[in-house]
Each structure stands twice: as C-alpha cells, then as structure tokens.
Amino acid sequence: MKISKMVLGVSLALGLSVAAQAAEVEVLHWWTSGGEAKSIAELKTMLEAKGHVWKDFAVAGGGGESAMTVLKSRVVSGNPPVAAQIKGPSIQEWGEEGVLANLDDLAKAEGWDELLPTVVSNTMKYKGEYVAVPVNVHRVNWMWTNPEVFEKAGATVPTTWDEFFIAADKIKAAGMTAVAHGGQPWQDATTFETVVLGTAGAEFYNKAFIDLDPKSLNSPTMIKALKVFHKIKGYTDAGSPGRDWNLATAMIINGEAGMQFMGDWAKGEFTAAGKMPGKDYLCVAAPGTTNDYTFNIDSFVMFEVDDKELQKGQNDLASTILSPAFQEIFNLNKGSIPARLNLPMDKFDDCAKISAKDFVRTAKANTLLPSMAHGMSTFSSTQGAIFDTITEFYNSDSITAEAAAAKLVKAVAAAQ
16 A cells, blocks of 8 residues: 655645534445445444534445545545544554554543453554454354255255255256355455365465465465365356345345355345344355354544544544444444444344354464455455456466466565
C-alpha cells in the first residue's frame, strides 16, 4: 500500500476537511446485503442516540476490495472518512502510515485487554497500542446445506472430500446445482483455503498461508488441494461467474442448490429470510475441517482528526461497538459471534453456539487460523497475488495443478 506521508499532508488536510462537519461521523464500510445492512443500521441508531450524526459511506462488494480502493483514494487526497472498516494485517499497514487515531486511553479505561481474547486484541493493536475496535468473530470454514435438496437427491451431508463428491454427483443427477458459488476472486479464495485446510490440515495451512513457505506452496500436498478445488467448479451452475455471495446463499435458501462454502455472515441472509437452522438449513464444518477454525474479524479504525467533537464521536463509536448491547444485537443479525468474551449466548442459535465453543476449543488446540481469503493472514499485496493465481487456475481448463502451484510460489515471492 505504502502511501507517501508527504502526499497525504494528513494533519493539515484532515483538520480542514472535517471542520465544517464537526458533528458528522462518516463511516466507511461494505455491509450492504440484507443481514449486514440490518446490522450496520443498529450501530447507526446507537451512535445517533449519543447525539452524533452518522454519515453512511457504504461501498458495495462482499470482500471489501472496492471499499479499500476508495479509501486509499480518499486518504491520498487528504479527505479520509472519520472511521473505516479495516481488518487484519491491513491495520498494521495503515498504522505504518501514521494516519490512525490512538484508542489506547479508551481501551484502558474500558479494560479491552480483559474483554477480548488475546488473538483478537493483538490484531487490533499497532506497536502495542489499540488503533482498532473489533465488531465480531466470523468462522469462515462453514458449509451451508439445504436438507430438502439432499433429501430429494438421496444424498448425505459430507464430512470428507470423498463423501462431498459422492453427494455432489447425486444432487447434480437429480437436476439441481450441487454447489452455489459466486465466481469472484475472494469467493474463489474462500473455497480454496477451505479445501487446503480440509485436505492438508492446520499445520500445512499455517505453513502455506501464514509462513508463506515456498516448499509448501509448491508441493504434492498443494497440488492435490488444487485438483480438488478445480474439480468443484464442475458442480456449479452457468450463472456462477460474477455472482455476489448473497445471491449464491439465496440459491440455498430457495432450494436451488445443495451446498455453499462461505463464512457465517451467510447466516445473516438465512435469518433475514426467516429460515431456521437445523430445519431449513444446516451449518456444518466444511469437509475435513471439523477440528479447525478459520477466522475473520471485522473491525473499525479511526483516522486522526483535530476536531474535538469528532474525536468524541470516534470514542463514542468505538465504545458503542464493544458494548454488550451492540455486540449481541449486531452478531445476532450478522451471523457471527461476539468478539467480547463471556457474553451470554442464550439468544444465539445453535450455529453460533457451536462457533463460540469451537473458537475457544481450537484456540487451545492451535488449530485456530487466520483466514487468508479474508485478509487476516497476509498483507493485501500478497493476498492479491494469491487471488490472481487461484482465480486464473479455477477458470481455466488448460492450466495444470502443477503449473498453478509453481506460479503460486513465484506470485507470492514477487508480492513480498
């Protein structure tokens, strides 16, 4: 990313840009689908109840790529939003630019270190001090299924990849789409990392997507995973390319497809449609990943501002985000689980309760892993290189898995 501080002129430009809108808290995010939009509306209501004006800056696109492009443009021009949805290693990248507000005083006053799991709090800090506030914890390695589709096809919900293809064949033979998928790079990568984890395990996943070990990226194990990943494409439908993730989820909701690989934000779509887990849909760990947990933590950073009213608005926004009331209502709508520890889970459904237990369990077993596909394990440049390589391979019948693995190593090396 590396934005020149000389180009930014942040202190002066930011002070000038917000002076005329002292009470208006502009928040950039990419939550525009049904369950997500309902969730962000709750945050707006709570912030405005504290006397602030919420200025919505929504940039559509489930993976957030478009939002980050717009954000960089705004920061370079010296006119960033007051708050922005940023996560994972990207928080560190922005911290290095010296443009983020320090939230450490608020964090100490409210005891964030005690309220948050260490794996979460560490992600929110830059050089040991809070610069971001977490909204939730998503589990990425879910598989969503429609029981009625499986019943019609005479198929059994799979727990291994061999079983997956048996079930997919039956669903396809019954005239339905086996896998609901949106052919976008971040969705391709979501499926890909899930396949790698399910075929190779947590230790290999760690070496490949966190350590970026060249020998792991180009190995027989990775080649096997690539072959499984590409084979899945044969079970998607002709409308898959370019489809948004929530439209793919709608295929499961409407009984048009049997399975979808997507994080638990998909549950927000089921909830918004009035569907019940265990009855209308099932949430199960993707094949081979029952004992693993890939996580995606949504969070917000605040950009430095000189205006005292906006500074108060930022602190109130951060405090609201981590409040028990918002953590509960937001995550009930969004499908995720609270980032804040020890909140009652009574109101949450079985999927969320399983997720919360598995989050703690896998943390102890060292199988709690940051999602590569959702910007939690690598810097954006490296993630982009992986996306490009994987999507090209997924959409081509002429590129071999061996060639893709070799290209993956070169692409990652060039991006670092």
